[in-house]
Amino acid sequence: MKSLSRADIAIIGGSGIEDLLKEAKPVRIATPYGLPPPVSVGEIEGKIAVFLPRHGINHTIPPHRLNNRANISALHKLGVKRILATNAVGALNSKFKPGDFVIPHDFVDFTKNREQTFYDSSPVTHIDMSKPFCPEIQSALMKATEQVGKSAWNEAVIACTEGPRYETPAEVKMLQHVGCDVVGMTTLPEAVLARELEICYASLCYVTNLAAGMQAKQSVSELTRFAEENKLIIREVLKKAITLLPETRNCKCVNALKDARL
Secondary structure (H helix, E strand, C coil): CCCCCCCCEEEEECCCCHHHCEEEEEECCCECCECCCCEEEEEECCEEEEEEECCCCCCCCCHHHCCHHHHHHHHHHCCCCEEEEEEEEEECCCCCCCCCEECCCEEEEECCCCCCCCCCCCCCECCCCCCCCCHHHHHHHHHHHHHCCCCEECCCEEEEECCCCCCCHHHHHHHHHCCCCEEECCCCCHHHHHHHCCCEEEEEEEEEEECECCECCCCHHHHHHHHHHHHHHHHHHHHHHHHHCCCCCCCHHHHCCCCCEC
16 A cells, blocks of 8 residues: 555545545544545555545535535645546436436536635635636546446536525526536535646536426435435446546646736
8 A cells, every 4th residue: 555645636525435445544634724524545546545525424514514625725735636526416408317427517606605715815816717627537537437338418517506405496597598507516616726726626427306497396315316326336437537547637727826816
């Protein structure tokens, strides 16, 4: 086993994924933004990786209370250069169905009360989000999904709402009108914070339900059922995607702070 003091790759997700890592060791990491949930550091496909349970070990932290800055800061302190996130989403696009995989290429942020940046003071920093998700991770996730015999939507705009409630039918119509394909509560500001620290980030989303107004009601049990049914596939996609990542990062995420500061 290699040294577990640093990890190049991180996986952010829920239960059922943490045991992907071999010989995983729990680690607590203090940050200037508070204490994130305990992370696990171990080995996957010959690489040292860290798993961060976004909602805590027992899923006790609701989406609107996530300490995203502490989470991303902790991964940065471990030396993480790439983040593969998993997110449960609802379908806004009528072509998307429960059970589908989605690898978003863009987002619209409808969150309201979350800490959005590491740069609240000088130097004033404006991060370019022309390509919000890392193309290298997106490509690896797409190829990995195909290799496990599934297909994924790779042209999709994800909307992120505050939560913890589900959206209303009127809100869903608005999101559809502005061109969103899926909606969730956890992608933002994770993706932005990662970019601010020049960490590559992309998301593997799985559709658990149709959005409000597109089906009779919204149900947590439905979300849990689809997450459980897709758990093994998600694990395999992540493992294969990690092997498909190039050794050297050749994306623009690496130099995100270049020309971003006044």
